[in-house]
Amino acid sequence: xxxxxxxxxxxxxxxxxxxxxxxxxxxxxxxxxxxxxxxxxxxxxxxxxxxxxxxxxxxxxxxxxxxxxxxxxxxxxxxxxxxxxxxxxxxxxxxxxxxxxxxxxxxxxxxxxxxxxxxxxxxxxxxxxxxxxxxxxxxxxxxxxxxxxxxxxxxxxxxxxxxxxxxxxxxxxxxxxxxxxxxxxxxxxxxxxxxxxxxxxxxxxxxxxxxxxxxxxxxxxxxxxxxxxxxxxxxxxxxxxxxxxxxxxxxxxxxxxxxxxxxxxxxxxxxxxxxxxxxxxxxxxxxxxxxxxxxxxxxxxxxxxxxxxxxxxxxxxxxxxxxxxxxxxxxxxxxxxxxxxxxxxxxxxxxxxxxxxxxxxxxxxxxxxxxxxxxxxxxxxxxxxxxxxxxxxxxxxxxxxxxxxxxxxxxxxxxxxxxxxxxxxx
Numbered sequence: 001x002x003x004x005x006x007x008x009x010x011x012x013x014x015x016x017x018x019x020x021x022x023x024x025x026x027x028x029x030x031x032x033x034x035x036x037x038x039x040x041x042x043x044x045x046x047x048x049x050x051x052x053x054x055x056x057x058x059x060x061x062x063x064x065x066x067x068x069x070x071x072x073x074x075x076x077x078x079x080x081x082x083x084x085x086x087x088x089x090x091x092x093x094x095x096x097x098x099x100x101x102x103x104x105x106x107x108x109x110x111x112x113x114x115x116x117x118x119x120x121x122x123x124x125x126x127x128x129x130x131x132x133x134x135x136x137x138x139x140x141x142x143x144x145x146x147x148x149x150x151x152x153x154x155x156x157x158x159x160x161x162x163x164x165x166x167x168x169x170x171x172x173x174x175x176x177x178x179x180x181x182x183x184x185x186x187x188x189x190x191x192x193x194x195x196x197x198x199x200x201x202x203x204x205x206x207x208x209x210x211x212x213x214x215x216x217x218x219x220x221x222x223x224x225x226x227x228x229x230x231x232x233x234x235x236x237x238x239x240x241x242x243x244x245x246x247x248x249x250x251x252x253x254x255x256x257x258x259x260x261x262x263x264x265x266x267x268x269x270x271x272x273x274x275x276x277x278x279x280x281x282x283x284x285x286x287x288x289x290x291x292x293x294x295x296x297x298x299x300x301x302x303x304x305x306x307x308x309x310x311x312x313x314x315x316x317x318x319x320x321x322x323x324x325x326x327x328x329x330x331x332x333x334x335x336x337x338x339x340x341x342x343x344x345x346x347x348x349x350x351x352x353x354x355x356x357x358x359x360x361x362x363x364x365x366x367x368x369x370x371x372x373x374x375x376x377x378x379x380x381x382x383x384x385x386x387x388x389x390x391x392x393x394x395x396x397x398x399x400x401x402x403x404x405x406x407x408x409x410x411x412x413x414x415x416x417x418x419x420x421x422x423x424x425x426x
Contacts, residue, residue, distance in 0.1 A: 009080055012076070017077060060147045200288050204285065209315050210375070211315050215238055216238050216239040219249065233254060237303065240252045251275060251278040292322065353412050357379055358374075376414060398420070
């Protein structure tokens with residue numbers, strides 16, 4: 001019997017090892033490639049990326065050809081080693097030869113290629129797609145048969161292709177992606193992107209100007225006082241009401257006031273007539289900022305009055321307030337200035353009671369609770385379960401708080417100290 005050529009055997013073994021390494025490495029690369037980067041490249045005309053996307057759209061067939069090729073290469077390698085051992089050595093060395101082959105396959109066809117594929121997924125996956133496409137075409141009948149049998153077996157365990165997890169990202173997952181972008185996205189842009197995602201969590205009462213701070217024109221006031229209010233007005237638009245904000249007649253624009261003053265005396269009737277030309281825009285409490293932003297755009301309005309279930313006005317929310325949630329504060333309106341905190345020389349902060357807890361957390365990087373009252377005043381009163389007197393001290397989590405001023409049963413100003421980090425005991 002003619003002896004099996006040693007050179008041919010070694011060549012065939014090397015080919016099997018290379019083929020096995022190819023299928024192992026490209027399998028890991030294609031399965032771990034960033035799908036969104038792949039889609040981006042495909043949309044910009046990369047033919048390999050488009051081909052890889054099509055392959056990954058049918059993972060059962062792709063995995064089928066990978067495992068088929070890997071299995072054939074490994075079995076062929078084991079057969080060649082067995083033939084070489086029996087041909088050129090004694091049978092007692094067969095176990096040792098197969099053990100050595102197993103080690104070679106583990107190192108050079110599994111661990112090594114798969115690690116390289118995971119670390120260089122984009123570099124390997126796109127070129128590999130050009131190899132897998134013709135392989136799938138050639139082996140289509142066999143792969144189809146394998147996929148059909150596999151799908152039938154999986155259905156017995158309640159698994160079907162229709163239940164395959166979607167690769168779309170949720171809002172929370174997008175937050176994680178943005179946070180891990182690192183230097184790829186400037187920090188300011190990261191904050192803006194996260195703020196846009198947070199719009200669906202924040203409601204209008206979280207950022208509204210409280211009712212007590214809304215400036216307006218009361219038609220029941222003395223005419224001379226009305227004129228003084230108009231002269232001192234620091235807003236371009238003001239609500240006109242009778243008695244209180246629950247009875248708004250309309251919204252007054254200062255341009256209209258200036259036009260009427262140029263024509264003659266402006267009295268209550270004229271103010272009411274001008275204000276009624278612009279009806280107030282009401283929104284219910286609990287409206288999320290993303291919905292309100294779209295509502296402002298749809299209705300072509302810039303501000304709205306937040307009302308509760310009884311129709312009582314709770315405060316005022318403006319388009320600028322929502323934009324500030326995205327890009328940070330840029331307004332010069334007085335109500336924004338009043339809510340600014342002030343740093344003291346002893347390291348404490350003087351904070352207006354009407355400043356929202358969210359604004360404090362954002363400005364100082366703190367974690368005061370935001371699930372309850374919206375303002376610092378409300379948070380302190382809830383903590384004490386009573387309206388405090390000036391000079392009252394308390395703790396809000398790790399922060400010490402002193403109540404400095406009380407006005408109309410609300411806290412006007414409070415002093416807050418940063419959290420003290422405990423000194424570790426040695």
